Amino acid sequence: MMKSALIVVDVQNDFCEGGALPVKGGRGTVPVLNRYIDLFKAAGLPVYFTRDWHPQRTVHFKEYGGSWPPHCVQGTKGAEFHPELKVPPDAAVITKGEDPEKDSYSGFDGKDPDGRELARVLRDEGVDHIYVGGLATDYCVRQTALDGLKAGLRVTVLLDAIKGVDVKEGDSGQAIDEMIEKGAGTTTVDEVELV
Ligand code: VGL
Ligand code: ZN
Numbered sequence: 001m002m003k004s005a006l007i008v009v010d011v012q013n014d015f016c017e018g019g020a021l022p023v024k025g026g027r028g029t030v031p032v033l034n035r036y037i038d039l040f041k042a043a044g045l046p047v048y049f050t051r052d053w054h055p056q057r058t059v060h061f062k063e064y065g066g067s068w069p070p071h072c073v074q075g076t077k078g079a080e081f082h083p084e085l086k087v088p089p090d091a092a093v094i095t096k097g098e099d100p101e102k103d104s105y106s107g108f109d110g111k112d113p114d115g116r117e118l119a120r121v122l123r124d125e126g127v128d129h130i131y132v133g134g135l136a137t138d139y140c141v142r143q144t145a146l147d148g149l150k151a152g153l154r155v156t157v158l159l160d161a162i163k164g165v166d167v168k169e170g171d172s173g174q175a176i177d178e179m180i181e182k183g184a185g186t187t188t189v190d191e192v193e194l195v
Contacts, residue, residue, distance in 0.1 A: 004128075010052045011033060137171075
């Protein structure tokens with residue numbers, strides 16, 4: 001039996017207000033994501049939490065040739081999930097960004113604690129439809145959604161539970177357009193119907 005799953009992307013302190021790479025409105029996604037988490041749990045459907053999890057030295061950071069200030073460094077407070085996000089104690093956490101030679105924006109670059117790649121985890125669980133929310137719209141949400149489509153999954157973007165970095169104004173809007181153009185659907189928490 002095929003089923004849906006929720007993927008909560010990178011809702012970590014460093015991407016919220018006060019963090020090292022704050023996304024404007026990032027924290028505001030938390031209560032909405034909590035409603036989605038409740039809905040999926042109530043329906044008996046799996047929820048996955050990705051986390052950006054970088055070593056101190058990585059080509060992802062400006063200092064070593066990348067684009068970003070240091071953020072989500074392994075084991076730091078900034079890398080922890082936002083304290084108000086309802087992460088169950090037995091949550092399925094997908095860790096990415098550990099390779100010091102790669103950016104790894106996609107949740108599909110991540111692995112669970114047993115070392116299984118996300119695509120494999122979803123296949124093992126019988127998931128054929130992913131609902132993607134979290135941070136940031138123009139980076140990890142975008143890449144996760146696009147990789148989901150490439151993997152042949154149905155993908156629905158949670159329009160009311162994503163926020164973007166917008167290095168350039170309009171980046172997030174463009175990312176949403178691109179995800180839709182490449183086959184993603186969209187929904188909001190008041191209209192979502194889990195099928
Ligand atoms: C992200 C920039 C750098 C993200 C991660 O989670 O979208 N963005 N690292
Ligand atoms: Zn990162």
